[in-house]
Amino acid sequence: MANIAHPAAVQAEYDPARRRISLNRIFQIPQMFRPAVSSFAGATIGHLNLERPSIGLTAIAAWFRFARWRRMHPIERPADGKRRDRGWMYRSIVEKERLNSEPLDFWEFGVFRGESLFTWLNIISHPDARFVGFDTFTGLPERWRATEVEGAFNVHGRIPETKDQRCRFEAGLFQDTLLVFAGRHDFSRRLVIHLDADLYSSTLFVLTALAPYFKRGDIIFFDNFICSMDEFRAFEDFVKAFRVKYEVLGGVQEYLRVCVKIL
Ligand SMILES: C[S@@+](CC[C@H](N)C(=O)[O-])C[C@H]1O[C@@H](n2cnc3c(N)ncnc32)[C@H](O)[C@@H]1O
Incomplete structure (x- = not known):
């Protein structure tokens, strides 16, 4: 029973209108510049092997998404508050x-x-x-x-x-x-x-x-x-x-x- 977020509160935070100013959009390169940026990236950072640090960043991003998901999907907990397996x-x-x-x-x-x-x-x-x-x-x-x-x-x-x-x-x-x-x-x-x-x-x-x-x-x-x-x-x-x-x-x-x- 306890620990369930109010659905209306969750809904309000997830209002799509608010997502318009997301960082995602700021980092989106306009279509016309993409070939030039791609060529530049290949000639510069393409020489570095950044696979490991980028996995770390992906992991952090996944944790953010997971945290968000669990907030959006509240799970009913046992009334006695005891841990269950x-x-x-x-x-x-x-x-x-x-x-x-x-x-x-x-x-x-x-x-x-x-x-x-x-x-x-x-x-x-x-x-x-x-x-x-x-x-x-x-x-x-x-x-x-x-x-x-x-x-x-x-x-x-x-x-x-x-x-x-x-x-x-x-x-x-x-x-x-x-x-x-x-x-x-x-x-x-x-x-x-x-x-x-x-x-x-x-x-x-x-x-x-x-x-x-x-x-x-x-x-x-x-x-x-x-x-x-x-x-x-x-x-x-x-x-x-x-x-x-x-x-x-x-x-x-x-x-x-x-x-x-x-x-
Ligand atoms: C954590 S163990 C399973 C534990 C088990 N369910 C239990 O509760 O004791 C994970 C198992 O997944 C199997 N596994 C992972 N990927 C697989 C794949 N692509 N094909 C077949 N088996 C896979 C592994 O062989 C391993 O035995």
């Missing part, structure tokens, strides 16, 4: 969306040893629900950050063991498995996906690959939404590119984990 978020959304009342498709992207997928197998009790866990099972295909480099989460191809007949796994890069899998799939059931692949590239790939199939009511869980250069940025790019309408269903740990529903 992702298991609590899964359960509360399963209840709110009555996810146990229908045979849904649940796909997880980023399985590792299966911790979150096994939690989902316990929570979703419908006997006809179907689960698919996608992962290389040889770790991250590229560096994510200093502590999780290429190959982090490598389980040497060992697929998690479960006796639950509703669950299967697709081993390999999402980029190699998903399009083929989706092409053969009947998307008539509600699709619930859990994105826990950490990387911008992987998250963006999954969202864009599934974009033609998403329908009203499908649900997306993010495990690291707070990572503004990765899951958040991928979601932001996906929403912009496909003009996706969505509703935020919930979140925990200050937007570390977030859940949205396609409208």
